[in-house]
Amino acid sequence: MNTALALAAGLGTMLGIGIVIGVRAVVGPAPMDLSAALGHLATRTTASAPAAGWRAWRARLSTYATNRANRARNPWLGIPTHDLDLLERSPTDYVTMRLRWAASSLAVATLLAVSLTVVGVPAGVLVGLVAAGGLVGAVVPVWQLRDQAAAAREDARRALAVYLDLVAQQRTAGHAPGPALREAAAVGDHRLLTRLHRTLTHAEHSGHSPWEALRILGTTIRLPELVAVADLAATAADGAAIYTSLTTHATSLRTAAISTDKAEANTHTERLTLPVTTLMLGILLLILYPAVTRLLG
Template structure:
């Protein structure tokens, strides 16, 4: 029995190693010229590998895209730049890791002679897979919150730059495009791509920014679009832009202050436990002598 299990384990690891070597040696797929040209008209269009097709099938079969744990939150995935297929691969990988760890523990116990029922091991593998498939959802929530916060902070800088461009006499649309080319951060790249797509699509930049704000969940972009829309009618918007930028910076400072306070509060418990341990270490000799003397 033990020899058979070892043979299965060694064979599985050997097959996995051969698969990894073959995967690394395979040449990349040829460029699909039709798909590349199609992305000029639709920059959000991506190639459709098997994982993306499987994710599309899951969405079409009734999977709730708004489900926190089992769906495909398309808006959040678009914000962090992850395709549904890649997200599906992450979930399947973590499910395999969770189930594989439980199976490895079961094999270890069997090889040591412990009697573990196969039914219990099957339930354990299922539970480990279910726990592993939730890990990418938790990681996505944290990443989305961080990207949205980065977007708001970058937007404060972008507002100041747009205000400066307007102060030099630039037209509203030109001010938006010129300001977006100052930096190469993720926020500026996303705004620059959105404005470029608006030019090729024939829509106004403020409409494109409003749609971008709805997609990424940053309503401050819609406020910027409303301000620049009024600027196209001849309104002076320098004060409004700088006030909006100041408001975003104050909100960021408040968030940093709240985070610092929360971390300081989380340090209270370890410090308290350390002090209690130190007191026990000091009082232990005296208490032990008293007890021995009695």
């Protein structure tokens, strides 16, 4: 009886921690109190007290892990700067998230191993289970970041097609290439357009060419379509008429987006083949069961 109670308690604890981690990952952080944040910004403070105790130790650990990850050459251990720059996240937050995932999964695996010791599982298997739990927890944030970056790039390509049409309209209205790029980015509130407007405004104030700023941004976030836009803007600066080139490039981006949507829809349809077949087989067995039992009886 004691063995069963210990095993049930361990499994219940592991299930509870897993549910909490899953809900925390899906729901995200708590909403910010806007009034409190504005009050904090409006309040003048002389100096912030240095972190002490657990916070200081956590800050030192995060800084050390970030520095080590910056020097790592392995893509699974290093910091994906291009993806983080695209999502506008800092390397420290990324490393901290990996440490939290690793610690949480390691704790869950340890609790499971402690519960399995009552059953008599060998120690080697338990150690492997704990190590696998920590490894999975450290790898999950990498997969999440790659998926988020891929989705963000696809969304940026769709927004870039709209941006090209806006730039073409600005050029038709007689604006110069630089102001046309900046004014077109100021029209929408999309994440990419907001960043383009911020980048172009900074380039104008710094005395740099807007197409060079776009080229650097496209290289940084690994968006080749933005680099192509910078090349088109550079040719417009030399006096070339690029209205047709802009609209053609926007059309090609939309065609690529439609092809991507069709491929994704086909993939989802193929995934539904097995569940639908299994469901139809179950319904068929349910319908035929009374007749078969009557014939056999």
